Amino acid sequence: MKLDLNNIKAVYFVGIGGIGMSAIARYFLHEGLTVGGYDRTPSELTDRLIAEGAQIHYEENVSLIPTACREAETCLVIYTPAIPAEHAELQYFRQNGFELQKRAQVLGTLTRRLRGLCVAGTHGKTTTSSMAAHLLHQSHIGCNAFLGGITKNYGTNYILSEQSPYVVIEADEFDRSFHWLTPWATVITATDADHLDIYGTEEAYLESFRHYTELILPGGYLILHTGLKMEPNTQSGVTTYTYSREEGDFHAENVKIGNGEISFDFVSPLGNIRDIRPGVPVTINIENGIAAMALAQLAGATEEEIHRAMASFSGVDRRFDFHLRTPEVVYISDYAHHPEEIRQSLSSIRQLYEGKHVKVIFQPHLYTRTRDFYREFAEALSVLDDVTLVDIYPARELPIPGVTSQLICDHLRPGVRKEVIGKEQLLDVVRRRDFDVLITMGAGDIEDYAAQITSILKENR
Numbered sequence: 001m002k003l004d005l006n007n008i009k010a011v012y013f014v015g016i017g018g019i020g021m022s023a024i025a026r027y028f029l030h031e032g033l034t035v036g037g038y039d040r041t042p043s044e045l046t047d048r049l050i051a052e053g054a055q056i057h058y059e060e061n062v063s064l065i066p067t068a069c070r071e072a073e074t075c076l077v078i079y080t081p082a083i084p085a086e087h088a089e090l091q092y093f094r095q096n097g098f099e100l101q102k103r104a105q106v107l108g109t110l111t112r113r114l115r116g117l118c119v120a121g122t123h124g125k126t127t128t129s130s131m132a133a134h135l136l137h138q139s140h141i142g143c144n145a146f147l148g149g150i151t152k153n154y155g156t157n158y159i160l161s162e163q164s165p166y167v168v169i170e171a172d173e174f175d176r177s178f179h180w181l182t183p184w185a186t187v188i189t190a191t192d193a194d195h196l197d198i199y200g201t202e203e204a205y206l207e208s209f210r211h212y213t214e215l216i217l218p219g220g221y222l223i224l225h226t227g228l229k230m231e232p233n234t235q236s237g238v239t240t241y242t243y244s245r246e247e248g249d250f251h252a253e254n255v256k257i258g259n260g261e262i263s264f265d266f267v268s269p270l271g272n273i274r275d276i277r278p279g280v281p282v283t284i285n286i287e288n289g290i291a292a293m294a295l296a297q298l299a300g301a302t303e304e305e306i307h308r309a310m311a312s313f314s315g316v317d318r319r320f321d322f323h324l325r326t327p328e329v330v331y332i333s334d335y336a337h338h339p340e341e342i343r344q345s346l347s348s349i350r351q352l353y354e355g356k357h358v359k360v361i362f363q364p365h366l367y368t369r370t371r372d373f374y375r376e377f378a379e380a381l382s383v384l385d386d387v388t389l390v391d392i393y394p395a396r397e398l399p400i401p402g403v404t405s406q407l408i409c410d411h412l413r414p415g416v417r418k419e420v421i422g423k424e425q426l427l428d429v430v431r432r433r434d435f436d437v438l439i440t441m442g443a444g445d446i447e448d449y450a451a452q453i454t455s456i457l458k459e460n461r
Contacts, residue, residue: 008076012069013037014090015080016056017046019157020103020172023146024078026158027110029053034068038089062092072098078106081175082396107146107169108180114144114164117295120171120178120212121189121225123341124288128189130316131285131292133159133168138312139296139305143168149335152314166299171212173205174198178212185221185298187243187291188213191230192340197368197397206230223250223294225287241269243294245287250294252276252286257351266290266306270297273306279313282320283348318447320345323454330356330437331457333450337365337443339376346383349439359435361426362408363390363442367400370407378411386417388429393444423449430456 011028013021016037022045029035029052036055039046046056057064069075077093077100093100111118117136119129126149133145134153142164147157159168171178171186175198191209193202209230216222218237226244234240242248245255252264262281266273266289273293278285289310296306315321324331330353336345342362349358362381364370370377370392381387389405405420412418421429426446430438430453440446440453 007074008033009074010034010036010066010068010071010076012065012075012077012093013079014077014087014093015039015083016049016054017041017043018080018082018103019045019148019150020146020170021078021080022046022049023156023158024103024106025049025054026052026156027146027160030160034066036066036069038064060088062089065089065092072096075099076101076106078103081177102175102177102180104172104175104177104180108182110144110146110167111169111182111184114167115184115299116181116186117143117166117168117299118171118178118181118183118186119169119189119291119295120173120186120209122173122192122194123336123338123344124189124284124291125170125172126316126335127285127319128187128288128291129168129170131288131310131313132187132295134313135292135296135301135306135309136164136166136168136299137161138309139301141166141296141300143299146170147316148172149316149319151316153312168295173208173212176208179208179215181212181215183216183220185223185295186212186216187223187225187295188228188230189225189287189291190340191228192338194338194369196372197366221298223291225291241294243287243290245290250290252290255286257283260352262286266293268294268297270294271303273303276307277311279311280315280320281352282345283351284344285320320348321450323450324457329433329435329457331454332437332439333447334439334441335443335447336441337369339373339380342377342441343380343383345441346380346439349437350383353437356436357386357434358384358437358439359386359388360384361388361390361429361438361440361446363423363440363444363446364392364405364408365443366395367392367397367403370405371400371403374403374407375411377408378413381408382413382416385415386435387412387419389418389420390426390442390446391420391422393442393446395444427452427456431460433457433460 017039136143142161145159213232243250
């Protein structure tokens with residue numbers, strides 16, 4: 001049975017607390033539908049959804065599914081690939097003839113209803129898509145947006161416009177999810193191999209991006225970072241542009257960095273914009289900003305609108321999140337969990353705080369990713385002279401014998417001050433306060449310690 005999204009009355013989410021799932025839940029709540037869902041544990045996101053009208057429970061129990069979500073003819077079930085196939089509620093829906101769709105399938109339907117402005121790539125997706133959404137939302141164009149992070153400007157991962165024909169979407173390559181999308185315009189930020197537990201080889205990973213470029217609508221646009229290994233294969237009528245910080249159709253000139261501020265001129269075939277000043281002044285946001293401004297220009301935002309909105313962009317939770325910024329100490333948390341992300345993040349910080357003692361506390365994410373990239377992690381972390389590694393955050397995985405954070409530690413360059421700790425030792429490391437700038441980094445639960453870390457640093461200034 002195929003449900004028409006226009007005819008459904010209820011939507012049930014298996015894994016509703018995920019950052020991407022919660023954005024779609026908000027969309028259906030706004031549409032006036034009954035929204036129910038399961039997640040493993042309560043969180044700030046699930047608390048917000050309940051306050052907005054969602055019916056959520058945290059026990060794997062079919063009897064807790066809301067009555068309105070038990071009618072196969074009128075209820076759509078959306079699930080995340082992170083939920084195991086043997087999950088009792090998933091099995092109930094499958095055995096009783098419900099329409100089940102992945103989050104990406106639903107986003108794909110929305111990109112066919114609206115003009116999809118999508119951001120894909122191994123890293124930079126969340127910040128770039130959030131920045132593009134902010135630029136358009138602050139312009140006369142407006143936009144809808146389904147984002148992979150909570151924007152600080154709006155306190156949400158979902159933006160609604162009743163009038164705008166555009167939807168900004170973070171295009172996730174995990175589980176080939178982005179193959180459900182049909183972009184009108186898309187950025188590809190990077191194609192550094194990742195998710196090899198899904199793809200197996202780098203070649204398969206690159207082929208997945210190549211197939212993604214085939215999905216761009218005729219008359220649409222591909223904005224490709226320079227130097228990527230992947231060769232696009234677009235349909236006839238798709239215009240391809242390149243971008244980077246220093247070269248390409250879209251790039252930056254007259255870059256000035258210092259005193260915690262950044263400015264540059266945006267060079268574009270659609271019209272240059274002088275003296276851009278990113279609201280979050282870290283060097284990686286030069287490239288993120290170039291890609292976001294390119295999308296905004298293609299959608300019709302004006303020079304003045306883009307200039308103003310770039311300065312007012314406040315960032316995304318967990319992406320270069322400044323928790324404390326004083327003359328004595330700076331504390332930043334960052335979601336970076338891929339070697340190239342880490343290298344770019346740490347290089348940005350070292351440049352921004354030249355001459356300061358910068359320390360990173362990194363929590364690796366997934367045993368498979370650590371196994372596949374421990375040498376690359378060590379090389380990226382070796383940008384700094386002081387590295388503390390926390391035990392691996394397993395997420396959906398079981399341990400792999402011999403794969404621990406010590407693998408990364410053993411391959412850090414000579415001369416790096418290094419240690420491996422358990423999470424229970426994390427706050428003691430912070431209390432030592434033998435640094436000027438601290439960055440905690442990773443996609444696991446290290447972020448849960450941010451408030452405590454901030455409090456300790458404020459007390460010990």
